[in-house]
Structure formats: structure tokens, C-alpha cells
Amino acid sequence: MGHDHGHSHDHHHHHHSLPSHxxxxxxxxxxxxxxxxxxxxxxxxxxxxxxxxxxxxxxxxxxxxxxxxxxxxxxxxxxxxxxxxxxxxxxxxxxxxxxxxxxxxxxxxxxxxxxxxxxxxxxxxxxxxxxxxxxxxxxxxxxxxxxxxxxxxxxxxxxxxxxxxxxxxxxxxxxxxxxxxxxxxxxxxxxxxxxxxxxxxxxxxxxxxxxxxxxxLDAVPAGIDRAAVEAFLLDQPGVSDLHDLHIWSLSTSAVALTAHLVMPNSENTDAFLLELAEELHEHFGIDHSTVQIERSPCDCPLVSVHAAA
The missing domain is CATH 1.20.1510.10 (Cation efflux protein transmembrane domain)
Incomplete structure (x- = not known):
């Protein structure tokens, strides 16, 4: 997005074999x-x-x-x-x-x-x-x-x-x-x-x-409570805010998530992101999570529009 902030990204996927029937x-x-x-x-x-x-x-x-x-x-x-x-x-x-x-x-x-x-x-x-x-x-x-x-x-x-x-x-x-x-x-x-x-x-x-x-139409899947996912992410250690949380279906059996987490004093982000992806899968059934970490809130107008939507 072209921010001046330090970013860390994690793309974590749970590749489960689809039953063919x-x-x-x-x-x-x-x-x-x-x-x-x-x-x-x-x-x-x-x-x-x-x-x-x-x-x-x-x-x-x-x-x-x-x-x-x-x-x-x-x-x-x-x-x-x-x-x-x-x-x-x-x-x-x-x-x-x-x-x-x-x-x-x-x-x-x-x-x-x-x-x-x-x-x-x-x-x-x-x-x-x-x-x-x-x-x-x-x-x-x-x-x-x-x-x-x-x-x-x-x-x-x-x-x-x-x-x-x-x-x-x-x-x-x-x-x-x-x-x-x-x-x-x-x-x-x-x-x-x-x-x-x-x-x-x-x-x-x-x-x-x-x-x-x-x-x-990329709506949040019926079995997932978006508010619960947001509360879960905000409750993580070191997270002060989040924006651009999107949850949608890649197929009728796979769910994806993207989010920006504001973590002013984040350390060892790789271990944090790996554990976060595992917990998102375990608690909410989210198979494909992409999380971006920001040291300070982003004042990018595009992000503000997304966050308010």
C-alpha cells in the first residue's frame, strides 16, 4: 500500500484435502x-x-x-x-x-x-x-x-x-x-x-x-461471527487496534481472512503470526489467513474508507 510503517506479513494456509464424493x-x-x-x-x-x-x-x-x-x-x-x-x-x-x-x-x-x-x-x-x-x-x-x-x-x-x-x-x-x-x-x-x-x-x-x-458476493460465511473474530484479534497480546478486517469464502468449504493489526511494541512476529493463524483455524474454521502488522496506526485515506465501511 505504500505506507511508511514497518510491516510484517504472514500468509498461513491450512490445505485440507477435499473429499471427492x-x-x-x-x-x-x-x-x-x-x-x-x-x-x-x-x-x-x-x-x-x-x-x-x-x-x-x-x-x-x-x-x-x-x-x-x-x-x-x-x-x-x-x-x-x-x-x-x-x-x-x-x-x-x-x-x-x-x-x-x-x-x-x-x-x-x-x-x-x-x-x-x-x-x-x-x-x-x-x-x-x-x-x-x-x-x-x-x-x-x-x-x-x-x-x-x-x-x-x-x-x-x-x-x-x-x-x-x-x-x-x-x-x-x-x-x-x-x-x-x-x-x-x-x-x-x-x-x-x-x-x-x-x-x-x-x-x-x-x-x-x-x-x-x-x-x-464475498459476504462473511454464515457460520462465522465477524464480531467474535474482531474481538479475538483485539484481545491478542500487544494488539492496540485493527482495521481492514475481511472474511470471505474461497470455496464452499474454505474461508479466508485478511487483517491489519496495530502492534506498537511487536516482537518475534513470526511466532506470533504462526500461532495466531493456528488459533483462527481452530476457533473459527478460517483456512487461509493473511495478517499485516503495523507499528503505528495508518492514516492512509484508502484504509480509513475501508475501516469505516
């Missing part, structure tokens, strides 16, 4: 692609719009799984001279795209359900429809379970998980709707249950969209 992605994509073909054939043969709608949603989920899988593969590649942080940010874009795909798919299903409520419903063969949907429930349920563990800590995997949960819920709705129609003869049950499922899934999907958009 290759088996889960390969199995999930293959099973769902095969099931799409089965649903299309059975939906046409048995006159079930619910099955055809589910097939369309399932096809979007295959694309979503492949997108998430590709992003995770790219994230494992090493940084280059041009892509100095690597391609980990692709996982954020994949999560955002998956959320968009889900919302689009839910909107299409909701639109079709409303249209069916306003027109005369087409009779369906409940038995075959329930059988096909039951297979879908098992396939999507098993696939969702393969992503469940990673979904709590990785937004990209959460997107894949939500896709599978959504499909499992829709398949379950098809089973319930077909069973009730067989008992009552009320064809309007099918679109009503479809609308209910759309609303329920949309709530969870909106959370995925909001969180992934936040990461794409």
Missing part, C-alpha cells in the same frame, strides 16, 4: 438418469402428468449433480500463476446455479399444478404410477443419504442433497396422490399435493439460494 456423484447421476427414462416411458403409457413432471425435475437434478461434481473436481486442482486461489470458487457458483435450477424446476411444477386445477384432470392408472414413484422414492432417498453428511458443512453438497430430497419428496407425493385418487376418484388431489410439496421444498431451496448468493 466421486462414488456418490457417479451412483446418484447414473441412477437418476436411468430413472428419468423409466418415468418418461411410464408417464406416457399411464397418462400421468405427475410422473412426467417428476421426470423433468429429475433430469434437472442429473444436470445439478454433474455441475456440483465438476465444480468439486475443479476445486481440487492446484492454484496457478493466473488463478492464484485455484478454482475453488467454482463450488460457490455451482451451489448458486443448483439453487436456481431447483427454483426454476419448482416453478414449472407449480405452474403445471395450477393449470391442472383449472382444467379437467386426466384419469391415471394408480397402481403402475405408484409402483414407478416408489422406485423413484428409493433411488432418490438412497442418493440423498450419500450426500447428507457433507451437506451440513459444504454448500455445494447441500445443493446436491436438496435436489435429491426434493425428488424423494415429489415421488412420495405421487404415491400419496395416486393412492388417494384410487380410493376417492378425486383427480384434483394430485395437483394439490404437488403444490404443497413445491411450497415445502421452496422454503429450503430459498435458504440455499440466499447462502450461495452471499458467498458469491
Amino acid at each position: 466421486n462414488s456418490a456423484f457417479a451412483i446418484g447421476a447414473s441412477l437418476n438418469l436411468g430413472f428419468v427414462l423409466v418415468e418418461v416411458a411410464c408417464g406416457i403409457a399411464f397418462g400421468s402428468l405427475a410422473l412426467l413432471a417428476d421426470a423433468g425435475h429429475n433430469l434437472a437434478d442429473v444436470a445439478g449433480l454433474l455441475l456440483a461434481w465438476g465444480a468439486m473436481a475443479l476445486a481440487r486442482r492446484r492454484p496457478t500463476g493466473r488463478l492464484t486461489y485455484g478454482l475453488g470458487r467454482g463450488t460457490i457458483l455451482a451451489a448458486l446455479s443448483n439453487a436456481g435450477l431447483l427454483l426454476f424446476g419448482l416453478g414449472a411444477i407449480g405452474w403445471e399444478a395450477v393449470r391442472r386445477l383449472l382444467t379437467e384432470a386426466t384419469p391415471i392408472e394408480a397402481g403402475p404410477v405408484m409402483a414407478v414413484a416408489a422406485v423413484g422414492l428409493v433411488i432418490n432417498g438412497v442418493t440423498a443419504l450419500m450426500f447428507r453428511k457433507g451437506a451440513s458443512s459444504d454448500l455445494n453438497l447441500r445443493g446436491a442433497f436438496l435436489h435429491m430430497v426434493a425428488d424423494a419428496a415429489i415421488s412420495g407425493g405421487v404415491i400419496v396422490a395416486a393412492g388417494l385418487i384410487a380410493l376417492t376418484g378425486w383427480s384434483w388431489i394430485d395437483p394439490v399435493i404437488g403444490l404443497a410439496i413445491v411450497v415445502i421444498i421452496a422454503i429450503g431451496t430459498w435458504g440455499l439460494f440466499r447462502d450461495s448468493l452471499d458467498l458469491a
Whole structure:
């Protein structure tokens, strides 16, 4: 920045190997692609719009799984001279795209359900429809379970998980709707249950969209309390002030931090910075920390603007 102050920098990174989940992605994509073909054939043969709608949603989920899988593969590649942080940010874009795909798919299903409520419903063969949907429930349920563990800590995997949960819920709705129609003869049950499922899934999907958009805009990750990080840094021995504290996501599983610490009487800064980076990782899950030490407060106007933002 061109200050007149003595500066010490530390770039400390925790390079953790990203789990590939290759088996889960390969199995999930293959099973769902095969099931799409089965649903299309059975939906046409048995006159079930619910099955055809589910097939369309399932096809979007295959694309979503492949997108998430590709992003995770790219994230494992090493940084280059041009892509100095690597391609980990692709996982954020994949999560955002998956959320968009889900919302689009839910909107299409909701639109079709409303249209069916306003027109005369087409009779369906409940038995075959329930059988096909039951297979879908098992396939999507098993696939969702393969992503469940990673979904709590990785937004990209959460997107894949939500896709599978959504499909499992829709398949379950098809089973319930077909069973009730067989008992009552009320064809309007099918679109009503479809609308209910759309609303329920949309709530969870909106959370995925909001969180992934936040990461794409370099917001502080949801699991990190910025105020707590600031208090922790100010509480370090010898630190009198700090400015330019930034915390953002490099990917859906890696967090970065930069900060300027004012330490008038700093000594042995290398050991201090190394220990600080370890504690930031241990307490806050920050993998990539860059800390600059200043002997006195900087009166640079650019820094003042940043500090006040």
C-alpha cells in the first residue's frame, strides 16, 4: 500500500484435502438418469402428468449433480500463476446455479399444478404410477443419504442433497396422490399435493439460494461471527487496534481472512503470526489467513474508507 510503517506479513494456509464424493456423484447421476427414462416411458403409457413432471425435475437434478461434481473436481486442482486461489470458487457458483435450477424446476411444477386445477384432470392408472414413484422414492432417498453428511458443512453438497430430497419428496407425493385418487376418484388431489410439496421444498431451496448468493458476493460465511473474530484479534497480546478486517469464502468449504493489526511494541512476529493463524483455524474454521502488522496506526485515506465501511 505504500505506507511508511514497518510491516510484517504472514500468509498461513491450512490445505485440507477435499473429499471427492466421486462414488456418490457417479451412483446418484447414473441412477437418476436411468430413472428419468423409466418415468418418461411410464408417464406416457399411464397418462400421468405427475410422473412426467417428476421426470423433468429429475433430469434437472442429473444436470445439478454433474455441475456440483465438476465444480468439486475443479476445486481440487492446484492454484496457478493466473488463478492464484485455484478454482475453488467454482463450488460457490455451482451451489448458486443448483439453487436456481431447483427454483426454476419448482416453478414449472407449480405452474403445471395450477393449470391442472383449472382444467379437467386426466384419469391415471394408480397402481403402475405408484409402483414407478416408489422406485423413484428409493433411488432418490438412497442418493440423498450419500450426500447428507457433507451437506451440513459444504454448500455445494447441500445443493446436491436438496435436489435429491426434493425428488424423494415429489415421488412420495405421487404415491400419496395416486393412492388417494384410487380410493376417492378425486383427480384434483394430485395437483394439490404437488403444490404443497413445491411450497415445502421452496422454503429450503430459498435458504440455499440466499447462502450461495452471499458467498458469491464475498459476504462473511454464515457460520462465522465477524464480531467474535474482531474481538479475538483485539484481545491478542500487544494488539492496540485493527482495521481492514475481511472474511470471505474461497470455496464452499474454505474461508479466508485478511487483517491489519496495530502492534506498537511487536516482537518475534513470526511466532506470533504462526500461532495466531493456528488459533483462527481452530476457533473459527478460517483456512487461509493473511495478517499485516503495523507499528503505528495508518492514516492512509484508502484504509480509513475501508475501516469505516
